[in-house]
Amino acid sequence: MAFTRATGKHRAPSRLSRTSAHAAGVAALATTGVIGTLTSPALAADANVQALEDTGLNPAVTTQELADQVEVQAAAQEQAAEEAELHERIQARAEAEAKRLAEARAKEARAEKERADREAERKRLLSFQLPVAGSYVSTSYQAGGSLWSSGSHSGVDFHAAYGSTVVSVGMGTVVEAGWGGAYGNNVVIRMHDGTYTQYGHLASVTVSVGQTVSPGQQIGVSGSTGNSTGPHLHFEARTSAEYGSDIDPVSYLRARGVAL
Template structure:
């Protein structure tokens, strides 16, 4: 006699149906983020359970790692750019400072040269010279004889052929230029230090009263005019422009650094 299985709600689910239900449950757990290891051993061991790789976790981790690497690389690039910019700024600052120092030093050098030039010019103006270059004294100061009305020589005579250039021994101003009696053609200068110098027996006068002359500047030519026995330069140093205020010309020149 044949029997048939009852149908309806009292029908027990088949083994296949139960297996499918378990699979659905595992899949549901996986989609909610529950790792399969927390399921029961039976479920975890079920050969029909979905693999972890199918849950999307590995992909998410990979994306997170890639993003972190990109952020780190971007941060490193930005830091490198910042470092390079800082180095460039420091280099520019150092170059600007070096340029400033170089310009300051150049200005100092220029000023030093200018000071040296001014000092040299002052030295040139303040320097004294022999009235006749390379000459020497032939008749000394206070030499006696009938040649001089006072009985003695009020100056010194420098050897000089007629027409030899005569220069101002120092810087000064012309206070006399012309005929001077026994002195012949003569020039008297008021020196910068307030003393006076006289140049006598000239064959030619090259300056006029009131003119300023520099030290070593030519003022005339030597000769033998006036009370003279031959071409030479009569030179006097005085405390005033007047005759009789004379002082030792050799000592005067030596006091101003001239070798006589």
């Protein structure tokens, strides 16, 4: 026995029929103006979104999206500030290091200059020079004659006009200053190397016993006092302060770097 679907008023309308009926109802309401007052808010919002989508416009940015954008921007600014601060610290450190190195180099340069100055002064103090600048030997060592009581010259005579400046040939300490009999006004100096030098026939003496003198320091002026026939400087080199310990003055000075 075959079964057949019931027809007529007992059959439910199909989905297509319901959709068509709904659309027809909406259209009818729209023509009467009733849809503006009967449509629910949810339906109205859906309609607005649909309208924006139909026109190609994007929905408005939400509050959360704005907050996210602000947070991203703030994070970027904070990172930029941190990087700038780090750069400043690195730059300051580099500048401080450069300053430290410059000061260290300047300090070392000063120390080096001081060492060089001390060395130059040491060499100067240990140097020797002529007792009368630009002079020459006018009477040689051990020259014979009646002018000397010992029968020979115990030193050398340097040419020196009256009043010429007489200086110590090197660094030492004055052990005699004043009248010396046949030597007239004279000065005897114990040199830094333990030897002795003597300067005779001076017109005047400008140092005193116990005084330390340096190379080139004035000790008197030349003259013709004592056993002398005219202004000159009698110069002796000795191994001791005593008379008779004389050595060749020219060899003595040359051995100490003096051009003579």
